[in-house]
Amino acid sequence: MTRRQVARSALAVGLGGSAVSLLIGLAILILIALTGIGCGAYRAPASYPQPQRTLWYATEIAVAVNTVQTAAIQLNKISVCEAGTVITAESGPALDIPPACHPLLSEDNVRAVGETASDIRASLRKTPEGWRAIVATGLERMTARLDNAGQVKLAAYLQAVRFLLGSLP
């Protein structure tokens, strides 16, 4: 997990010209994050007393929830267009049908993620020490609100948060 790898993935995200480069960039970021977690990078400094440790972990998990929300919003900005269809009438000129375009992630799915993330943050604000239960319950609710396409497209992001949740002590 070097700075160069982070820079490369950030560059891929920054290019943003195509959905593929964005997805590859985000996937690399997740891979790097998971590698970091696997290496035990997500541990509060040993010198921190308990109140600071709790806030450190609550902040980490809040960042993860924000990241899912950001991913959903960014995926919604990507427009996917089907190939244009050409229909030829028997007694007339060729008729070009403009390509049908739709966002990679629907607004309904973004709303499901954003509203649930907002609820999670409201609960965290009240009781930061309950971060584990709050986020676990919130993630389940978020997943249940997504349709099938949303669950597939956001699976890696949701899995990353679950993984983080399980790896934090």
Next chain:
Amino acid sequence: MNAALANVLKAAGISAVNAIPVAGQLFAVFAPIVAGMIQKHQEAKGIDAPVPTVEQMTAQFMATLDQGDAEWAAWVAMHPKPPTPSDG
């Protein structure tokens, strides 16, 4: 020992003259990696890192929550919910 090392370097096509830039390149590649590992180790152990106060960490935590809320509010402002049939 020095002669053996010289033979190895010679066999690899590295002379005394170009060994310096090669060493420099190796240092340039590995130094940031080692520095990063040391920094991570120090952070994990809390060496040279003053423990922030609860107030400081609370402020950072709240700022993270505020950032997420602001991002969501901005998206909602640009994507108003379509009215439901009961709204008329």
